[in-house]
Amino acid sequence: MRRLGTLLLIKKCFKKQMIKTRLLRITLFAGLLVSPLTQAELTFGIVAPSSGGAAPLGLGMQKGIETYFAEVNAAGGVNGETLALIARDDQYQPLKAASNTRQLIQEDDVLAAIGNVGTPTATVTIPIYNEYETLLYGAFTGAGVLRKTPPDRYVINYRASYVQETAAMVDGLLEAGVLPEEIAFFTQNDSFGDAGYNGAIQALTSHGVENTAALAHGRFTRGTRNIHQGLATILQAPVTPRAIIIVGTYGPAADFIREAHNDLPDAVFLNVSFVGSQALMVELGELSEGVIITQVVPPLDAELPAVKAYRQALETHARGSEPDFISLEGYLAAKVFVEGVKAAGADPDRDAIVDGLLGLGAIDIGLEEPLSLGRNDHQASDAVWPTIITNGRFESVEWASLLP
Secondary structure, three states, X not given: OHHHHHHHHHHHHHHHHHHHHXXXXXXXXXXXXXXXXXXXXXXXXXXEOOOOOOHHHXXXXXXXXXXXXXXXXXXXXXXXXXXXXXXXXXXOOHHHHHHHHHHHHHOOOOOEEEOOXXXXXXXXXHHHHHHOOOEEEOOEOOOHHHOOOOOOOOEEEOOOOHHHHHHHHHHHHHHHOOOHHHEEEEEEOOHHHHHHHHHHHHHHHHOOOOOHHHOOEEEEOOOOOOOHHHHHHHHOOOOOOOEEEEEOOHHHHHHHHHHHHHHOOOOEEEEXXXXXXXXXXXXXXXXXXXXXXXXXXXXXXXXXXXXXXXXXHHHHHOOOOOOOHHHHHHHXXXXXXXXXXXXXXXXXXXXXXXXXXXXXXXXXOOOOOOEEXXXXXXXXXXXXXXXXXXXXXXXEOOHHHOOO
C-alpha cells in the first residue's frame, strides 16, 4: 500500500509539472522563454478544433492570438505580467467542447476564453461560461446565440454577425440584378446553418420579399460531406437559382460547388467567413474562380496600420506562416482583448477582465474606423468586406458588374 501511495504521488506531481510546462510555450520576452519565477503570468484559454475537418479554423485563430500575445510579451507584457494561452482540441464537437470548457475553467483556472470556434460548440458552452462567471471573448462565429438582447455579461464578440454578412450578400445580389426568387441556400443542418440562413431571410424580408419559404434550401449534416440530397433539393427549385448562399465549412462547401457547377455553370456561389477562405480556394482549385466569401477583417494586403503590424508580427513570431483571414481575425481580436486586460489593472480576476473590456468605449487599433465596446454593446466590429476569388487572389466585389 505504501508503494502504491508513493506511485500515485509521483504520478500526480508529474501531471502538475506537465501542465506547468504547457503554460510556458508562448511566454516570450525578447525571443527567449521567461521563467515564471521572474515574471508573473496571466493565463487564458481557447477551445477549438486542432484536429479533424475544421482544424484550419481553430489553428488559424490560435496562431493569430498567440502571435499577438508573443508581440505583447516581447514588449514586456501587460502591467508587468506575460500572457499565456492554453489550447484544448474540441474537434468541432459540442460534447468535447463542453468537457474541455469545464477543464479550462476548473483545472487550468484560466481568466477567460478567447477565440473559440463554432456555433454548435458555443451553444453548449455559453451556459457553462455564464455558470462560472467566466468570459467567452472573440469567438469565431457570427451566430445570434452570442448576441442576445440584452447581452450576456460573459459573452463579448469581436466580429460582425452572420446577419450582417448575409445581409451584405443579399444587398449585393439584388444590386447585381439577381431576383429574390433566384436565390437558393445550402446550409449545415444545425445552429450554425440556421444562423446564416435566418440572417439572409431577415435581409430579404427587409427588402419587402414576402414568400421566402418558397426559396430552395438544401442541407447537409455537420461533420460529413454528404451534399447530394441538399443539391437535389436545390436543383428541383421551380426557378433556376442564379445565386446560392452557402453556410458551412470548406470541405462540404467545396464538394457542393464542384458538383453544382456541373448543373448550374453560371450560378454565383457565396460563403460566409466561417468557411475558411484559403482552405476553400485550395480545395476548389480552378473552380474557385468567381466564388464569393464575405470577410469580417480587412484585405490581407491592406495598408492599414493594424494589418501591417499583423504581417510584421507573423514574420517575427510565426516564421514561415502566410497571412490568412482567420489568423488575422485572431490577431485583431487579441489586440482589442489586450486593451481590456490593460484596463483591468494589475493581477486582475475574471470579472475585472470583463469590466475592462466593457469600459473601453471607442477603440482605435489601426483599422481607420474605431471599434467600440460598452455595457450594452458586446460586439466590437460591424464591418463586412465581401471578396471574390480572382486569379488566386481575394479581390473586392464589384456587385454592379458581377453578372454578365
